Amino acid sequence: MRPLSSLALNLFKSYYRRTYVPPPSHLEKREYGFQLFGVQGMLRHISFGNGNELNEFLRSRVPQHAYYSTALYESPSAPEMSGKGWLGAELVFDIDIDHVDTPCKELHDTWKCKNCGAEGRGQPRACPVCGSENLERKSWVCDICINSARDEALKLLDLLENDFGVSRNEVAITFSGHRGFHIHVQREDFMSLDQDARREISDYVRGLGLEPELMLRRSKGGLYAFRYDAETPGWPGRIARYAALLLSERIAGSGLPELPKAEWEDLIKTAVNELSAKIDEKVTIDVHRLIRLPGTLHGKTGLKVLELTASELEALTAEDILKKAIVFGDEEVRVRMRKLPSRVLLYTIESDSDVVNVPLHLALYLHLNGGAEVLR
Amino acid sequence: MSATQLRVVLTPEDFSRYPFVPEALSSLRELELTLEDIASTPLGNLILEKARERLLKAVEGEKLPSPEEDYMLEVAVFYTTLLILAGVGDDRLTEKFSTLYAKAVYEFLLKDLEKGSRDKLLYLAVKVLGWDVRPVDPNVLIHFKYFVSAQPEFTGEWKLTNRVLEKGYVRVSWRELARLLETGVKKYVISLVQRAEVSGNIPEGVYRVVEEVSRAWSARQQDIRSVARDISSRRGEEALPPCIRELLHQQLSGKNLPHSARFALASFLLNIGFSVEETLEVFRHSPDFREDIARYQVEHIAGLRGSRVKYLPYKCDNMRSYGLCRWSCEGVKHPLQYFYRALRGRRVKVKELW
Numbered sequence: 001m002r003p004l005s006s007l008a009l010n011l012f013k014s015y016y017r018r019t020y021v022p023p024p025s026h027l028e029k030r031e032y033g034f035q036l037f038g039v040q041g042m043l044r045h046i047s048f049g050n051g052n053e054l055n056e057f058l059r060s061r062v063p064q065h066a067y068y069s070t071a072l073y074e075s076p077s078a079p080e081m082s083g084k085g086w087l088g089a090e091l092v093f094d095i096d097i098d099h100v101d102t103p104c105k106e107l108h109d110t111w112k113c114k115n116c117g118a119e120g121r122g123q124p125r126a127c128p129v130c131g132s133e134n135l136e137r138k139s140w141v142c143d144i145c146i147n148s149a150r151d152e153a154l155k156l157l158d159l160l161e162n163d164f165g166v167s168r169n170e171v172a173i174t175f176s177g178h179r180g181f182h183i184h185v186q187r188e189d190f191m192s193l194d195q196d197a198r199r200e201i202s203d204y205v206r207g208l209g210l211e212p213e214l215m216l217r218r219s220k221g222g223l224y225a226f227r228y229d230a231e232t233p234g235w236p237g238r239i240a241r242y243a244a245l246l247l248s249e250r251i252a253g254s255g256l257p258e259l260p261k262a263e264w265e266d267l268i269k270t271a272v273n274e275l276s277a278k279i280d281e282k283v284t285i286d287v288h289r290l291i292r293l294p295g296t297l298h299g300k301t302g303l304k305v306l307e308l309t310a311s312e313l314e315a316l317t318a319e320d321i322l323k324k325a326i327v328f329g330d331e332e333v334r335v336r337m338r339k340l341p342s343r344v345l346l347y348t349i350e351s352d353s354d355v356v357n358v359p360l361h362l363a364l365y366l367h368l369n370g371g372a373e374v375l376r
Numbered sequence: 377m378s379a380t381q382l383r384v385v386l387t388p389e390d391f392s393r394y395p396f397v398p399e400a401l402s403s404l405r406e407l408e409l410t411l412e413d414i415a416s417t418p419l420g421n422l423i424l425e426k427a428r429e430r431l432l433k434a435v436e437g438e439k440l441p442s443p444e445e446d447y448m449l450e451v452a453v454f455y456t457t458l459l460i461l462a463g464v465g466d467d468r469l470t471e472k473f474s475t476l477y478a479k480a481v482y483e484f485l486l487k488d489l490e491k492g493s494r495d496k497l498l499y500l501a502v503k504v505l506g507w508d509v510r511p512v513d514p515n516v517l518i519h520f521k522y523f524v525s526a527q528p529e530f531t532g533e534w535k536l537t538n539r540v541l542e543k544g545y546v547r548v549s550w551r552e553l554a555r556l557l558e559t560g561v562k563k564y565v566i567s568l569v570q571r572a573e574v575s576g577n578i579p580e581g582v583y584r585v586v587e588e589v590s591r592a593w594s595a596r597q598q599d600i601r602s603v604a605r606d607i608s609s610r611r612g613e614e615a616l617p618p619c620i621r622e623l624l625h626q627q628l629s630g631k632n633l634p635h636s637a638r639f640a641l642a643s644f645l646l647n648i649g650f651s652v653e654e655t656l657e658v659f660r661h662s663p664d665f666r667e668d669i670a671r672y673q674v675e676h677i678a679g680l681r682g683s684r685v686k687y688l689p690y691k692c693d694n695m696r697s698y699g700l701c702r703w704s705c706e707g708v709k710h711p712l713q714y715f716y717r718a719l720r721g722r723r724v725k726v727k728e729l730w
Contacts, residue, residue, distance in 0.1 A: 165544025197524035233542030286730040
């Protein structure tokens, strides 16, 4: 173990010693999973009878990563899924901006092609040199990333409220401690939804499977009219409002203009791309998922997995969120690392050297995620 | 709409068409008929014979006989059929019977709609299935969680993404509500079979019918297995991508697949060199198989009819979004790509996504 590794362990230890992690609802019916420092693989099928047992575990084992199941089980610690007795699962959405193009990725993400050895910055889909998709990636989080994740989360909250009738006080929001947010819908009546149902909900918020043709009506002269107006609920109205905005110069009188079919189809596609929430559908569909436990630390960043209300998410800036999630001090630490990200957390690192002085919480992040060595 | 607001007068004819409603069951209790009676009295024997006849039809995938006009008799036959299904204890046969049964119910619901009795549909939705459904002239609002549990397709007009969804409610037409009820009734009948319990020993006479139906069903399964063997020996099942393999297994086990799944499977088989006849053979095991319709559809996909275009199966992204695939195959974007790679002897890394 390198010096900071024991420091990381000690920092995590100090955190769990001074913190009481609030037990999640139905604590005793959930499965927990942990990854310990320096140990491969995950400890799974763990259960706790009460909040003290959970906190005692965190204090004594000091996990690097801590997860809990979105599902409730009769016997959460049964080693096989078939023996657990599934009782239902929360409806959960994971907003992760890994799949969203943000301008900051050029500033902090790096890749190396395992096929041809080329390397560079940003997050290309495939190696620009040889075309291989087999890339080793290193990604970092900064306030710009969190801002775009926050935008996606707000779009999702709007869809949940207006379309699905889930009010803002029925959702629990978690900053994942890395590049996104988890949105847990706290409605007992959704717990029994099966995977098909969850896929339909996930497709809906992503605007997937939306067929422009169904929203159009053939009109005179080979032109097409949009069937719905801005007052229509759901996707049709959302698209109508977006179209009215884009076409504002061409609207004469009331209502949207008639256009050639291809133009409508492009416009609808753009609207859906703009207005849909970029979620990771796997998390929503999986009814046995383990997800980060709020109040614990993210093992790649050292940031706190932070619970937020909907109004906090709206009111707080990315900077506020990061500040709330930083739980370690800012005493200066000297670290050495190759390919330092130039934008990370709240900081801009402008250094040609591999050696920099940074606050302790950033040093921890650089170490956990980038293998930085601590020098002092 | 809450259950208490809804007052519907059910006629004997309704009990005969919808014998699964709780009120119909209480009429059976009035009859005070026991399992022993079914096995040993003339009326009981009549009931048992009719139940047997229905189940043998279900085994063959044929249309079920019309319900008895005497509703007391119908209710007794219906529950006896469920008891025998519980005795056979084969989920696929239960699914098959329930699918056929629900299709017949759908036809009755459409007739009720034609007569303007929308309240029958509301009654089934709200009182029997417990759905949150609200009539809003000229449509119906249904809470999305019941809609997604009963939608017959995950594409086109049925896809939730293409519906008007407001504050948790999906707007549907009355006809669409009838179609949703078909799925709801099917699932309800399956749950009745799963909950059916027989206290004490099954009388000899009833047991004989359980045995006869089981025998007929497993003979049918033998046929199905020989088709499966055929496909495996000819192409090697390993060459099929996991999505198609799964669809094929479900199809051959008699599961009622949605239209999108049948299209995916048929177009795949036709594209890897199956003839129309061979493809039809696979679909012969659908609970609702009808040779004329199936042949028309398969010939259409094969490009022998209509637009004369031979259709390709959906690409992987669409397979996932239609709920037909839960895997990720490395470097594969189309199910046929997997097949051709496998034929060339290349192994494809497969990961289960959820």
